[in-house]
Amino acid sequence: MASIDITDIRKNYGAIPVLHGVDLTIRDGEFVVLVGPSGCGKSTLLRMIAGLEDITAGEIQIGGIRVNDLQPKDRDIAMVFQSYALYPHMTVAGNMSYSLRLRRAAKQVIAGKVASAAAILGLDTLLERRPRALSGGQRQRVAMGRAIVRAPKAFLFDEPLSNLDARLRETMRGEIKRLHQSLGATSIYVTHDQIEAMTLADRIVAMNAGLVQQVGSPLDLYDRPANLFVAGFIGSPAMNMLGGTYRAADAAFVAHDNSVVPLGRAYGCADGAAVTLGIRPEHVVVGGAGGHVTAPVDLVEPTGFGTILHLRALGTDLKAFTLERKTAQVGETTSVALPPDRLHLFDAAGSRLS
Amino acid sequence: MGVRNTVSMTAFVSSDRQRSTPVLRRLAVASEPYLYSAPAVILIVAVMLAPLALGFSYAFRDVKLLNPLSGGFIGLDHFRALIDDKTFARALKNTFFWAGASVALQFTFGLILALLLNRPFWGRGIVQALVFLPWAVPSFLSGLNWAWMFNPVIGPIPHWLFALGLTDAPDNILSDPHNAMWGPIIANVWWGIPFFAITLLAALQAIPRDLYEAASIDGANAFQRFKSITLPFLAPTIAITILLRTVWIANFADLIVVMTNGGPADRTQIVASYIFTQAFRRLDFGYASAIAVVLLVLLMAYALLIVLLRQSLLKKA
Numbered sequence: 001m002a003s004i005d006i007t008d009i010r011k012n013y014g015a016i017p018v019l020h021g022v023d024l025t026i027r028d029g030e031f032v033v034l035v036g037p038s039g040c041g042k043s044t045l046l047r048m049i050a051g052l053e054d055i056t057a058g059e060i061q062i063g064g065i066r067v068n069d070l071q072p073k074d075r076d077i078a079m080v081f082q083s084y085a086l087y088p089h090m091t092v093a094g095n096m097s098y099s100l101r102l103r104r105a106a107k108q109v110i111a112g113k114v115a116s117a118a119a120i121l122g123l124d125t126l127l128e129r130r131p132r133a134l135s136g137g138q139r140q141r142v143a144m145g146r147a148i149v150r151a152p153k154a155f156l157f158d159e160p161l162s163n164l165d166a167r168l169r170e171t172m173r174g175e176i177k178r179l180h181q182s183l184g185a186t187s188i189y190v191t192h193d194q195i196e197a198m199t200l201a202d203r204i205v206a207m208n209a210g211l212v213q214q215v216g217s218p219l220d221l222y223d224r225p226a227n228l229f230v231a232g233f234i235g236s237p238a239m240n241m242l243g244g245t246y247r248a249a250d251a252a253f254v255a256h257d258n259s260v261v262p263l264g265r266a267y268g269c270a271d272g273a274a275v276t277l278g279i280r281p282e283h284v285v286v287g288g289a290g291g292h293v294t295a296p297v298d299l300v301e302p303t304g305f306g307t308i309l310h311l312r313a314l315g316t317d318l319k320a321f322t323l324e325r326k327t328a329q330v331g332e333t334t335s336v337a338l339p340p341d342r343l344h345l346f347d348a349a350g351s352r353l354s
Numbered sequence: 355m356g357v358r359n360t361v362s363m364t365a366f367v368s369s370d371r372q373r374s375t376p377v378l379r380r381l382a383v384a385s386e387p388y389l390y391s392a393p394a395v396i397l398i399v400a401v402m403l404a405p406l407a408l409g410f411s412y413a414f415r416d417v418k419l420l421n422p423l424s425g426g427f428i429g430l431d432h433f434r435a436l437i438d439d440k441t442f443a444r445a446l447k448n449t450f451f452w453a454g455a456s457v458a459l460q461f462t463f464g465l466i467l468a469l470l471l472n473r474p475f476w477g478r479g480i481v482q483a484l485v486f487l488p489w490a491v492p493s494f495l496s497g498l499n500w501a502w503m504f505n506p507v508i509g510p511i512p513h514w515l516f517a518l519g520l521t522d523a524p525d526n527i528l529s530d531p532h533n534a535m536w537g538p539i540i541a542n543v544w545w546g547i548p549f550f551a552i553t554l555l556a557a558l559q560a561i562p563r564d565l566y567e568a569a570s571i572d573g574a575n576a577f578q579r580f581k582s583i584t585l586p587f588l589a590p591t592i593a594i595t596i597l598l599r600t601v602w603i604a605n606f607a608d609l610i611v612v613m614t615n616g617g618p619a620d621r622t623q624i625v626a627s628y629i630f631t632q633a634f635r636r637l638d639f640g641y642a643s644a645i646a647v648v649l650l651v652l653l654m655a656y657a658l659l660i661v662l663l664r665q666s667l668l669k670k671a
Contacts, residue, residue, distance in 0.1 A: 052567050073573035085564035089586035098582070099572035146572070 002063030002153040002186060003028045004049065009058035011044055011210075018044055020210045021058070026154075026188060031180050033189045035197035036207035036233070043158055045207075046190045050079050050156050063153050078147035082159040084139045086131040086146075092118075093127040096145045117148040120179070137168045144179065157189040161196065173199055194234050198222070206230045228350035231278050237321060239344070240284070242277040242314050246270070246345070253277045253345070257315035259293050264340025267353045275353065278344035281308065281321035285337040286328075295336050297328045311336060412643035419637035432644030441620050442628065442645065449624040449649075451535060452542075453604040457596060459543040464550020471551065472558045489548035497612030500541035504528050504613075528614050531621045538609045538622060546603070550595060557591040558584070589667045597660035601653050625649045 004026040011019040019041045026032045034042040047053040049060055051072035060067050067075045078099075086095050093114050100110045118124050121141040131139055140160060147155050160176075161169045177200055180187055191197055197204050198218045206213045206221060206229070214226040225231035231239050244255040248271035253261040261277065269275060286309060295313030302308075306323040313336050320336070328334060345353040413432055418424040436442050471482055488496065503509035504527050512524035528537045561583065569579045607626035610616065616623035616631060623631070625645060633642035 050567075050571060052570075072567075072571045073575075077571065079568065079571050081564050081568060083562060083564050085562065085568035087565065087569070087582065089582075098569070098574075102573045102578060146568075150572075 004154060004186065004188070005059075005061040005064075006045075006049070007059045007061075009045065009048060009060065010056045011041070011048060011053065012056045018210050019048075019056075022207075022212055024205060024212065024215065026186060029184045029186055031187045031189065031200060031202045032205060033191060033197040033201035033203075034205045034207060035191055035194055036213075038192055040207045041210040042190045042192075042205075042207050046156055046158055046188060049154075049188065050077055051075050076153045077156055078150050078152040078154075079156040079158065080140075080143045080147055080160045082162050084131070084143040084163075086139055086142055088131050091128050091130055092123060092134070092142050092145075095131065095142055096149050098146070099150050113149045113151075114145075117145045120148065120182075121145050121175075136164050137172060140164065140172055141175075144176075148179075148183070152185075154186040154188065157187065157191075159191055160189075161191070161193075169196075176200060194236065198234070204234075206233060208233075224352070225278075225344065226352050228276060228278070228346050231344060231346070231352075235280055237281045237308055237319055239278045239280050240316070240318050242279075242316055242318075244275065244277060244314075246273050246275045248272075253343075255314040255316075259314050261292055261314070261338050261343070262340060263343060263345065267345050269345070269347060269353050274348045276346040276350070277338075278346060279338050279342055281319040283339060283342035284311075284318065284320035285339060286311070286320045286322060287334050288337070292338060293336050294333050297330055297332050297334060300328060300330060409643055410647060412640050413647045414644075415640050417638075417640035417643070419639065424640075428640075432641050433648075435641065436644060436648065441623065442625070444620055445623045445625045445628040448535065448622065449604055449626070452539065452610075452622075452624050453600050455535075455539050456542045456546065456603050457600050459539070460546040460599065461550050461592070461596060463543065463547045465554055467547060467551040468554035468558055471555055485551060486548045488545050489552075491545065493545060493606075493608040494612055496541055496545050497538075497609040500537065500544070500609075501528065501613040504537050529618055531618050534614055534618055534622050538613050541609050541613065542603065542606070545609075546599065549599065553591060553595050554588060557588050561587045590664055593660055593664040593667060597657055597664075600660075601657060604649070604653060 004024075006022055006024040006026075009019060009022045010017065022041075022045060024032075034045060036042050044053060048055050049062075051067065051070060055068050062075055062077065087098065090098065096114045096117060097110045100113065105113075114127070115124075118127055121144060123138070123141055123145055126134065126138060126142075131142065134142065143160065157176075161172050164172060173196055176189075180200075189196075189200060201218050203215060204218055204221050205215050208229045214221055214230045216224075221230055221234050225234060225239075228241065232241065242253070242255055242261075244253050246252075246267065246269045247254050247260075248266070248269075251263045251266045253263055253275065255261065255277075267275075293313050295311040295318065297309055298312050298317065299310035300307065301310070302325070306321055307325060307328075309320045309322070309328060311318045311320060311334070318336065347353050414427060414429060416424045416426050416428045416431075467485060471478065471485065475481075491499075503511050506512040506524045506526055512521070512526060515521045515527075516524040527533050565583050566579055569583055574582065604624070605626050607624065607630050610622055610624060610627045611630060614622040616627050626649070629642045629645050629649070632638050632645065
């Protein structure tokens with residue numbers, strides 16, 4: 001196990017920069033998730049840590065050792081690929097033991113390590129099978145087993161669950177989390193799925209367009225998104241974003257349709273400045289007394305778990321999520337309240353206002 | 355009501371008709387699928403099997419173009435003659451050497467070329483196109499070309515070999531009884547490398563890149579990656595291309611006929627060129643057919659062997 005220090009890492013493909021200077025410290029035993037939309041540079045960063053991509057500028061240290069110029073095999077890391085990348089001509093046991101065999105480990109040592117990894121992952125009965133005779137979930141387990149037997153300094157996961165169906169993905173997510181709890185290995189996990197990021201991470205690194213947008217615990221990012229990108233990326237259904245201006249006189253938000261939302265407190269922002277107001281759908285209060293505005297119901301989406309109501313309010317399509325089985329009808333008018341302590345305010349550049 | 359009535363009436367009528375001519379009717383029904391496929395089957399038999407059978411029959415008949423009275427059935431006489439035919443024995447030996455050396459060299463260079471072309475480099479598209487050029491040259495033209503290059507009067511190769519000290523004099527390798535076979539083999543290798551390069555390159559490009567990355571993280575060096583990923587992936591393709599090429603080269607007399615015509619003193623005579631000589635120089639079609647039948651049987655046995663090998667490789671994968 002080891003910590004990983006990333007200092008001002010940059011990556012250009014020819015003249016095109018894809019990573020614009022990333023700083024990140026991953027503590028020993030920490031589970032860090034890199035999350036962002038495709039093309040944000042998260043996989044490139046992971047592959048640079050693995051040694052599969054050249055580093056244009058900056059430094060990566062694993063366990064205090066500079067690895068910029070080390071071959072992947074000399075970095076003592078293990079990687080789980082999205083496609084699993086199992087060797088099709090080897091059995092499950094052969095796949096898991098390949099790295100040890102290359103290191104000329106003793107036969108009994110190999111057998112012992114493979115057996116214990118197989119026991120952890122429930123692969124005991126499949127050791128003599130070849131990958132093509134396995135299901136997607138089993139292949140995923142073998143890929144993890146291949147990483148475990150090496151007991152490396154760090155585990156790197158490159159969207160390992162993206163090829164699985166939704167149900168299996170949920171199961172494997174739980175298994176990866178349990179595995180990390182029992183092994184306590186330093187792990188970096190790349191995904192575009194914010195649910196995976198939220199559920200797995202000790203810390204999330206939200207990335208966009210080659211830049212780190214925010215680093216923090218999952219609930220940090222959820223409760224206090226640093227900017228509009230993080231606010232919009234984390235959470236499902238996505239946060240409501242309302243365009244308007246800030247009115248300093250009574251600390252209120254004025255929407256484009258001139259309806260007013262009291263903010264409850266003053267923000268560090270000039271009077272009349274263009275701002276974006278954010279509120280998560282589950283925080284929008286529908287019905288009841290004390291609503292700021294009345295709004296017609298546009299669309300009702302029952303999810304079984306709850307209901308998503310689309311309301312025409314504040315000059316936009318405002319989503320509200322409630323656990324109640326709303327019987328609201330399309331076209332009906334209801335009152336809407338936006339509790340001040342649940343509001344997020346962002347300036348014109350998209351940064352969070354305090 | 356009306357519809358049901360009609361249906362039961364048709365059923366009644368057809369069963370009545372079946373009773374009146376049951377045998378003819380059943381025959382027509384039974385032969386229907388065969389009649390539909392007959393045109394295709396007849397065409398295939400006429401185009402593929404009939405010539406084969408005819409050629410096969412020549413092997414058991416005395417067919418000499420210069421003898422108008424020939425054509426009678428002579429049983430296994432041709433095959434008996436073959437057993438004592440020293441030229442045939444030498445041609446058989448030469449065929450093994452010719453096919454073995456050509457395929458081995460074509461494969462080795464083809465694989466190296468495919469591996470080189472599989473790495474990205476500047477101008478790869480143009481180089482790929484150029485490399486595959488020999489394949490587009492007619493075999494007969496490339497035979498002539500190489501024959502001239504080996505000829506000390508107009509070609510440079512004998513002078514180069516002499517200058518390098520590999521030969522005592524700038525002589526024509528094609529007229530040297532001990533080394534003449536290398537002439538057509540070199541021409542054949544030059545001509546056949548692209549075939550292996552193309553097919554192996556296609557197979558190489560089908561190998562997922564992830565596997566190499568996973569292996570390099572697992573600690574495999576370039577040679578170990580080649581051994582545990584590239585080779586197993588290529589094995590089925592290698593087996594099938596070597597099979598195809600061996601059969602084809604064993605039958606491939608163009609270069610030899612053009613460059614040496616089997617000489618000097620039958621040193622470069624292979625079975626295929628011997629068949630050609632028997633059929634079109636001596637005009638003994640019966641004997642030529644008998645040799646062809648032997649070659650066919652040998653090649654089929656070889657093909658069977660390779661197919662079995664490939665099956666076991668695929669099963670293991």
